[in-house]
Structure formats: C-alpha cells, structure tokens
Amino acid sequence: MSNETKKRLGRAAAMLALATAGSRVLGLVREIVMVSFLGLGAEMGAFTVAMKVPNLVRTLLADTALSAAFIPVFSGLLEKGRERDAWQVAFTVAVVAASALGVVTALGMVFSPEVVKVVAPGWTSKFPETVGLTVSLMRIMFPTVVIMGIAGIFMGILNSYNHFAMPAIAPIVWNIIIIGVVALFSGRYGFHALAWGVMLGTLAELLLQVPSVWKRRWRHQAVLGSEGAPGARAETLRTSPWRLALRSAEVRQVGVLLGPVILTLGIINFNSFIDTIVAALLGEAAPAYIDKAFRLFQLPQGMFAIAIGTVLFPALSRHGAAGRMAEFRQDLSLGIRQIFFVTLPFAAFFSVLSVPTIRLIYEHGQAYGDQVAISGTASALFFFSVGMAFVSVNTLLNRAFYSIRKTWVPLAMGAVNLALNAALDLLLYKPLGVGGITLSTSVVSLVNFFGLILLLSPRVGGVDGRRVAWSAVRAVIALIPLAGVAYGVWWGVDALLGRALWAQILSVGAAYVAGGAAYCLAAWAMRMPELRDVLSVIRTRREARTPEGVSDLEG
Helix, strand or coil: CCHHHHHHHEEEHHHHHHHHHHHHHHHHHHHHHHHHCCCCCCHHHHHHHHHHHHHHHHHCHHHHHHHHHHHHHHHHHHCCCCCCHHHHHHHHHHHHHHHHHHHHHHHHHHHHHHHHHHHCCCCCCHHHHHHHHHHHHHHHCCEEEEHHHHHCCCCCCCHHHCCCHHHHHHHHHHHHHHHHHHHHHHHHHHHHHHHHHHHHHHHHHHHHHHHHHCCCCCCCCCCCEEEHHHHHHHHHHHHHHHCCCCCCHHHHHHHHHHHHHHHHHHHHHHHEEEEHHHHHHCCCCHHHHHHHHHHHHHHHHHHHHHHHHHHHHHHHHCCCCCCHHHHHHHHHHHHHHHHHHHHHHHHHHHHHCHHHHHHHCCCCCHHHHCCCHHHHHHHHHHHHHHCHHHHHHHHHHHHHHHCCCCCCHHHHHHHHHHHHHHHHHHHHHHHHCHHHHHHHHHHHHHHHHHHHHHHHHHHCCCCCCCHHHHHHHHHHHHHHHHHHHHHHHHHHHHHHHCCCCCHHHHHHHHHHHHHHHHHHHHHHHHHHCCHHHHHHHHHCCCCCCCCHHHCCCCC
C-alpha cells in the first residue's frame, strides 16, 4: 500500500470512526435514558426479547447480509468500468429484497405469539403478562426488517463509491429520535413509546441515505437519433438500468454469495439467540442484563473495529476481484493490527472497572438502588471483555473471506462455534449466571479467530502472521500499566469523593484517562507503529480532503 493510499484510508477511517463514535456515544445516552425512564426489570427483559427477533431476521435477510453479498459484486462491476450493469444489479436486488422482506415482515407480525414461545420458553406459563407485552412490542418493530433491507442496499452502494459518512451518520439520527420519543412519551405509553421510537428512527435511517444514493445514480449518456425520435427512446430504454434483470449473471452471483452469508450470519446470530433463551431460564430480567452489557461492549467495537472494517471491505473486494493479493494482504494486516491496538485497551478497562462503569452508566432513575441488576450487568460485561478484541477482528476476517468469494469458510467455522456456544452456555449459566453466558461468547470468539486465520492464510498467501502476533503481544504488555493505573486512580478518587453522581463521573473518567495515557506511553516506549499510525491519522485529519480514493466522505 502506498503512503498516499494509506493516508487516504486513514482519513476515511478517522471520519467514519468519528461519525460512528458519535452514534455509539448517543447510543449509550439512549440506553441511559431508557433505563432511567423505564427501569431494568421484567418489562425491559420483554423489550429485549421483542427486539431480538426482528433484529435477527434483519441481520440474516436484510441489511447486514445484503451488504455482505452485494458489495463484492457491485464494487467488482465498478472496478471493471461496468457502472450501468452495477446499477441494474442494485435495482433488481432492491426490488426482489423489498418484495421478499415484505412477506417475511407480514408473517412475523402474524405469528409473533408463537415466536415468543420459542425464544422465551420459560416465560409462557410463569409470566403471561410479560409474554403479552413482548408480542405487542415485537409486532410494532417487525416492519424494521423491510426498511433496513433497502437501507442495507443503499449503504452498499454508497460504500462501494467510497462514501462512508452518511451511512455512519444515519444511526445518530436513529438514536436521537428514540431518545426524544422515550423522554416525551414513555410516561404515558411506557415501552410502547420505545418500540415506536425504534420504528420511526429506522425509517429515518433509510430516508437520510436517499439523497446521497440519488446523487450517485447512473445517468444515461449516449442517445442515438434526434431528440424525440423513436430511435432515441428505444436506445434509452435498452441501456437503462432501471429494469429487472433476474437472469443476469451478476444478480445470480449476489444470490450465490447471499446463501452462505445468510447461513453464516444465522449461525453467528443464533449464538445470541441461544444466549437469550438460556438467559430467560435465569429470570425475566436476565436477558436485559446481557443486552445492556452488550451495548457497552459494542461501543469500542463500533467506534473503531467496524469503522476500519467498513472502510477496508470495498478495498479488499476490489483487490480480490483484480487478483491483487499483495495489496490484499497489506490492507488486511493493517486492519487486524489496528483493531487489536484500539480494542484491547477497552477490554482491559471493562475488566478492571466493570462495576464502576455499569454503576455510572445505568444506576439512575427507575434503576437506582437495583443492586441485583447492577451486579448482573457488570458480571456480563466483565466476561464479555475477555473476547472483545477477537470479536472485533473476526468481523474483518469474515469480510476478507467475502471479498475473495469464499463465503462457505465462515459458514463452516460458524457451525462449529454454534455447537460450542450452546454447550458452554448450558455448562456455565448455572455456576456463573449471566456471566457464564457471556464468557461462552468470549471463548467461542477466540476459537473462531484462530480457525479463520488458519483457513484464510493459504488462500491469500499469508496474513502477515508474525507482524500481527508481535503487535498483539506488545499491546497486551501495554495493558499491564493501563490496568494498574486505571484501577488505582479509580480506587483513590472513589475513596476520597464518594459515590455521588458527579464524584462517579470524576473517578471513572479520571481512571479511563489515566489508564489510556499509561497505555499510550507504554506503546510509545515500545515504538509500536500502530500508535504512530493513529497519531498520523489525527494530524492528517486536519488537512484538506482529497477528492479521490477512499477519502470521499462528503455527501
């Protein structure tokens, strides 16, 4: 990778990370508002289960799956100069997806009671009121499936044109809408206000991307014959991409890629589904404990790992389509090392400061004084943190396989992980509670990481393993001063100032800042190039953006 390309990639990743960070921080505010206004009890457990099902269907059949199958084909056509064909594929896939997902949405709304019985079997006889609320909330939120299906295609189009800003900004609006609806209407409508907030926010996510997609739409260039002549109209119709091409080889290729992607994502997300089912055996609120811990767990992953992976995915797809394996390996190695470098510190923070962090974030309003909820959520976060870095890197590794169109490999690994996760959940949930369920997730992520690395390496000529391993080892060494300094600062300030809200903000905030400084100092002492890359991105982010490459971040 040339230095200029690396800088453009860095600027794009920085911008995307900034937008994603805004979304994740607002997501955290959203969770705080939800818990403060609505509590962390049985009804929150009902909402968690109700949202889990549409989210699963959406991930399998809509935004995530469609993007993963669509981007390699769309980007490959753009790389070959076949823009009209690319847009015809996009139009066809969008029409087919909207039709199919509309049917799925209708079925989901009709059969919601039966779905809840499967997802939370322990509730049916013990908690009938909770089951009724879950069904009602699920029906409100199920239309998000078809909405996000179209949004996923739009995101794939924009990312293929190296435009990452709007798809990253859209979730910010989603969070703002939910926060506003809960704050204004939850007092009267309770959790139904929250469900409608999710629905309205999802619709806004789709609509926000429309102008950027419209701006990049394919436009007919050449017209034969004089203006208004029959020949001119015939040529326009013949070359227009706005018609279905169900027999197109590229559309079939999207379908071929989509099958294994759906199965892979299904296996990955069925792990979460199994976690929910097992958690429901622990009580009505247990699924909510895991969900709230997962929201914090996702914060650094979304801010950094997903940003890096989103920027790299179109580039990897283009390298794969053109057979540029040297560039493929360089970009992949850079992504893995950067993800390890930026996510490992958060794993350490969430390990040594799990209880103070959960207390600061969630112990407000209706949840104030609920020590059972705080303890359960902190335990879930602690064990989640064990596998945080591996979960983050696995997202990039899966996309690497999609880029070279070897989608069956993550599928095979996912099948192994599904069985392992189910076994570990059942083994650990009784002795460790919700923490046992999240520990299972971490162990499975570790196994998945090494499996994907071993299977990817021979297919791309290596993954720069020694450099990646040495980078990870040095990052782990740098965690030692981070953990010691962070816990020591929190303990000292907490003992001095007490547990008032302002004091918790100071103690936890100071611990994170001091621990982060210790980590950076250790990385600097070991001369880690990843630190230099991060600092370089911060410096170059202030420079004028170039209109080429992956730096196209404007609307």
